Every structure is written in structure tokens, then in C-alpha cells.
Amino acid sequence: MSRHGQAAPPSFACERGDHAECMRDALAKAEQVSAARGLRLTRLRRRVLELIWASHTPVKAYDLLEQLRQEHANAAPPTVYRALDFLVQEGFVHRIESLNAYIGCDIPERDHQGQFLICESCGEAAELSNPEIEAALLETARTLGFRLESSLVELKGRCARCRQSQSA
Amino acid sequence: MSRHGQAAPPSFACERGDHAECMRDALAKAEQVSAARGLRLTRLRRRVLELIWASHTPVKAYDLLEQLRQEHANAAPPTVYRALDFLVQEGFVHRIESLNAYIGCDIPERDHQGQFLICESCGEAAELSNPEIEAALLETARTLGFRLESSLVELKGRCARCRQSQSA
């Protein structure tokens, strides 16, 4: 039986079904990628990454700040925003523009921008990487003479689990 | 010769090439759609829509506020945000999430959410409506058991005109 209870399907955002493991892997990968790139994944940056990975729900900067302050009295907005800048820059987290929030990425080694599915009921978000979507975006840009530099795809709705448990 | 000068291609955001006409049409359509829906397109709302249509560059709320204040001394943030809420709600403008800015929509009669191409060089944005992109998004959601409620696509890069005029 999964931690989600009896018949409910698992979180759509957590493929393994075991989030602790998922988080451990993400942090290990971040260490590994940082070492490979010669980056300094400092205590602070690592801690922010950990706080973000604590759930599959995108986290807001000031919520991170509040959590950081529990253990780090002099944390201030720049403390958090700098860590986020680093983590986003290196692909360890993505920013969800429509929520002003951040979520961990489990494939930082691949240079990409996320496409997200966000459940408006449980708040979880999952990253997609659908080659068809990407192809359609590239083709559209090309047709219009546009040189594509970045793309943002954020889809909202209700996930299977929420639809099932809430009769819709 | 277009208003864009000698050999330059026209603005990718302004299909007609005559923005005055484009803006006139948009306002006329807004009047028409409002009448059909029994909405009150008040002077204030209409004026905000006009200010947004003044360019194909997404406009920020506080820039609109500053402009409004020239002619309307007691304009305040809620003045602008309420007008924007109305205009977005009715589809007369779209919000560009990645820019915290707003841009006019010329097809308010069609219920949809925009897909945008945004030139990072000239700042102009154009709405797309590529059925392939939409199909890929819907299919992805369906596959994952997701009930899609809204979708957001914002593509950034450099438009043909900017690439040409700036040697890249």
C-alpha cells in the first residue's frame, strides 16, 4: 500500500511514489553535477534546494525565507533570491512564472526549460518533456522567422488523483 | 514604403503593417463584443484598453497607471488593476506572465488563452494560435489523466526584423 492511502492513484508528480527517495536522488545529483561543473553548492544553496524538494508543490520565495529563518537568524530576501538565482541558473530548480514559485528539477544535467502540469486542486506540479510539444514550438518559431531562445509552458488543471478523490 | 523604413521587414506583431488601423479595429471589436455580452465597457476600461493597444509591446500595470494619471488625477493602483481584471476576464487583453505585463487581443470573441512569441530585442509580442501546439498540449494532459483548465505558452527569442537589422 502506498503512502497515499488505499485506492488512490499515486501523486502524478512523484513517479517513484516514494518522495524521500526522490529527494535524496535529486540532492545527490545536484552534488554530482555541481562537482562536474566546478560550482559551489554551498550549505545555504543546498539547504534551499532541500527545502524546495521537500514537496512537489512549487514553493514561494518568502515561504523559503520564513523556513530558513528558523535555522538561520539573519536570512533576508537576498539570501533566498541569490540562492534561487543560482539554482535556477544551473537548472536545479525551475521557476513557475504563473505562480511566482519554484520547483525542483530532477534532470539538471540536461539543458532545457521546463514544461509543467500543475494541479490546481492539490497544488502539485510535474515537469513534462514532450518532444511533440517541443517540436511544435520550434516549428512555429521557425515559420515566423523567430530565433527561439527560451520557452515557457505551464498547464493547469486537475490531476487524476484529485479528480478521483473529489468526484470529478 | 512602410513606416518601418526601407528594407526592414514589418513588425512581426502587426500583420497589417498599419498599427493605427489595427488599434481602431480592436477597439471597435471590443465595443461590439461588449454590447453583445451586455458588458459595460466604460470610459475608463476603454481608455485602458486603448493605452494597451497603443503598441504591440506588452504594457505594465504601473506604466498604465502613470499614463492614466496624466488625464485622471485620482487614478490609483486599483483603478488600473480593476480595469485589467475586466479586460483580461473578457478576453480583450492577455496577461504575459513572464513579464507581468498586458497585451491586447484581437480575437476576444474566441474563448482561448494566448500563446505568445515575444521578441527580447524589440519587446514586441504576437499571439499565436497554432493548432499543433494546442493538440500536443491537450494530448499530453489527456495521457496523464489530467483535466486541462488553462494553458500558458510564452516563447522568447529574436524576431526576423531584429535579427536582420542587428546582424544576427
Add this chain to the structure above:
DNA sequence: TTTGAAATGTTATAATATTACATTTAGAGC
């Protein structure tokens, strides 16, 4: 012509993010 709902006015404040400059820290080269 009343009257009630919608729109707008007004003040205050919340939420998100950045600037600018000071200080500390970690690691490269000695």
C-alpha cells in the same frame, strides 16, 4: 424617480524582488 447593483474613489498594506555596499569565506598560488 427610486433604488440596488456595479463601478469607481480612496487609503492602506501585502507580496514579490532588487540595489548597493559591507563583510566573510573558500580556495588558488605561493
Add this chain to the structure above:
DNA sequence: GCTCTAAATGTAATATTATAACATTTCAAA
């Protein structure tokens, strides 16, 4: 191990974006 420097972090202030809450005005239907 030291020293120097660049990167990271500390700190204070402030900019930007958005909303809450309540008062007043306006418009059109009854």
C-alpha cells in the same frame, strides 16, 4: 601554512507588483 582575490553572504533600504477594505458615485431597470 600564508596571502590574496573572487565569490558568497550579510545587511539595510527600497523598488515593483498587487490586493484588501470600506466609502462614494453612477447607471439603468423597475
